[in-house]
Amino acid sequence: MREYVTPRRQAPRLLLPPRRAVAMLLLALVVAYAIGWPLLAPAGWAGTDYLRAGLAPGWPHLMGTDSLGHDTSVRVAQALQVSLAVAAGSALAAAGIGVVVGAAACAGGARVDALLMRLTDAVAAVPHLLATVVVVALFRGSITALVVALALTHWPPVARIVRAETQKVMASGYVAASRVAGFSPARLVRHHVLPAVAGQAGLAVVVMLPHAVWHESTLSFLGIGLPPEEASLGTLIALSREDLLLGRWWALAFPSAALIVVTGAMALLAPAGRRGPRGRSPLPRYRYDDDEVLTQALRVDGLTVQLPSPDGRPRSVLADVTLAVHAGGVLALVGESGAGKSTLADACCGLLPPGAQVRGRVVLPGTVGHVPQSAATAFTPTRHVRGQLAEALAVADRGPDARRSVADLCLEVGLDPALADRYPHQLSGGQLRRAAIAVALAITPAVLVADEPTAGLDAGPALAILRLLRRLAAERGIGVVVITHDLAALTVADTADEVAVLRAGRLCELGAASRVLVDPESPYTRELLAAALHSESTAAVDPAVDQATDPAANLGATVGSSSS
Numbered sequence: 001m002r003e004y005v006t007p008r009r010q011a012p013r014l015l016l017p018p019r020r021a022v023a024m025l026l027l028a029l030v031v032a033y034a035i036g037w038p039l040l041a042p043a044g045w046a047g048t049d050y051l052r053a054g055l056a057p058g059w060p061h062l063m064g065t066d067s068l069g070h071d072t073s074v075r076v077a078q079a080l081q082v083s084l085a086v087a088a089g090s091a092l093a094a095a096g097i098g099v100v101v102g103a104a105a106c107a108g109g110a111r112v113d114a115l116l117m118r119l120t121d122a123v124a125a126v127p128h129l130l131a132t133v134v135v136v137a138l139f140r141g142s143i144t145a146l147v148v149a150l151a152l153t154h155w156p157p158v159a160r161i162v163r164a165e166t167q168k169v170m171a172s173g174y175v176a177a178s179r180v181a182g183f184s185p186a187r188l189v190r191h192h193v194l195p196a197v198a199g200q201a202g203l204a205v206v207v208m209l210p211h212a213v214w215h216e217s218t219l220s221f222l223g224i225g226l227p228p229e230e231a232s233l234g235t236l237i238a239l240s241r242e243d244l245l246l247g248r249w250w251a252l253a254f255p256s257a258a259l260i261v262v263t264g265a266m267a268l269l270a271p272a273g274r275r276g277p278r279g280r281s282p283l284p285r286y287r288y289d290d291d292e293v294l295t296q297a298l299r300v301d302g303l304t305v306q307l308p309s310p311d312g313r314p315r316s317v318l319a320d321v322t323l324a325v326h327a328g329g330v331l332a333l334v335g336e337s338g339a340g341k342s343t344l345a346d347a348c349c350g351l352l353p354p355g356a357q358v359r360g361r362v363v364l365p366g367t368v369g370h371v372p373q374s375a376a377t378a379f380t381p382t383r384h385v386r387g388q389l390a391e392a393l394a395v396a397d398r399g400p401d402a403r404r405s406v407a408d409l410c411l412e413v414g415l416d417p418a419l420a421d422r423y424p425h426q427l428s429g430g431q432l433r434r435a436a437i438a439v440a441l442a443i444t445p446a447v448l449v450a451d452e453p454t455a456g457l458d459a460g461p462a463l464a465i466l467r468l469l470r471r472l473a474a475e476r477g478i479g480v481v482v483i484t485h486d487l488a489a490l491t492v493a494d495t496a497d498e499v500a501v502l503r504a505g506r507l508c509e510l511g512a513a514s515r516v517l518v519d520p521e522s523p524y525t526r527e528l529l530a531a532a533l534h535s536e537s538t539a540a541v542d543p544a545v546d547q548a549t550d551p552a553a554n555l556g557a558t559v560g561s562s563s564s
């Protein structure tokens, strides 16, 4: 027995994760110190004054003074100005070059792409520090030379990411739809490519910032960056060697601390991978209770779900939903678009999005199989279906089904096993649905939740899918929840035992299909039925088509017979 209860309210979401908020605060303090302190400090503190040379930290020179009498706090602030300018300049320039090269490689055709990618490989193959040393040696002592050198040696990763991201976006269905709608190339770039690439370019800038600070410090420390009289973290650390011999530890300690703080804060700015809201998995927690005997395959008790709306406030999507699915039975979940059907399916499968607030419970005696609304999302597009089915069989604890093969699974869902050697996009809509059902069945679920398994299919194939689910429920003795808009198909064939009608997140009718579909109590169900029975799809149900698309008859279907 597994029970899913999430009664806890989640804390309101913060604008920024705490780690990045701390990084922003630290950086703001560093920038304020770097810019503000040289202006606020007494005028003479930045100049040479042998009378105050080598003073230890104390009042009024809190960080002490160096061997020429410069106040260390002012020198460190000036050095931070240089480091921040070099870091920001080189990171922005490298990202800019990378974006231009990556986008040009995508837009310029195969030859330009090959040429630019070979150039990218060549630049990436040169050791960064060595290349930077050569460029800086030609223009010694110039901040501009440092920025140019760092930018010229650090753009290749950005170019590669931008090229890959642009290729992915250009191959996507929404760009194809925009092309068909007549979008010009410039509009495609503005609407689709730039928003996708902007995030990666921004990330590249953030990652490059601390890297550039270290490079600048290293070069100046080695004496090939900025001249010694120019304050930079690298030159201050290099000059501190002599002070250290005289016991003036502060000459090394404060520039080093500034270097660690500024690079640490910049590194913390980069986003980390997240597992869910504030690092927690969005999957539900299950509680096992073997003593309780559950007669149903799935039970939902008083489930209330709130999802975050765009303004961040929770919005009620499901309210106090209670229903059950019997083993071997089919429950059809119907309702208008936006009623909350998919949210209920997601709650049963533990797929609610981060930030969802849940009350009530979902009780399952075993595992749950999920057939997603878009069957293609059940598969990795770059791998054959066979490998993915085999993987699903291998990872599942299948008990008595342990010896089943991919072919058995395909035959069970009425899919020609030969079709499993194709990529997902080489299957028709109906074939892909069957393959997605096969993946869900591979784990031998106690309950199968199929979200709109008939969406986009003609009446015949849609009916065949509903009949397949009916047969699976009976043969396997599992509970099936089928979400559908297709009330016409439900009324034509005996495909559901019970029907639950959702309206605006509330259950407005629940009962035997033979009653609800013939003599509904709720006026809303009557409206839904009337609309469905007058739709074109009802008229299109042709017994001959239905027969031809029956699971057994579907074997051997060709790719060209796409039905969606």
Ligand SMILES: Nc1ncnc2c1ncn2[C@@H]1O[C@H](COP(=O)(O)OP(=O)(O)OP(=O)(O)O)[C@@H](O)[C@H]1O
Pocket (backbone or CB within 6 Å): 307, 308, 309, 317, 335, 336, 337, 338, 339, 340, 341, 342, 343, 344, 353
């Ligand atoms: N991730 C989400 N965050 C916030 N709101 C969401 C999210 N997903 C869905 N919603 C909202 O929840 C409500 C119910 O959506 P749901 O997808 O469950 O409806 P549905 O009945 O399955 O609709 P359809 O039949 O069109 O698929 C909708 O108003 C939708 O805008």
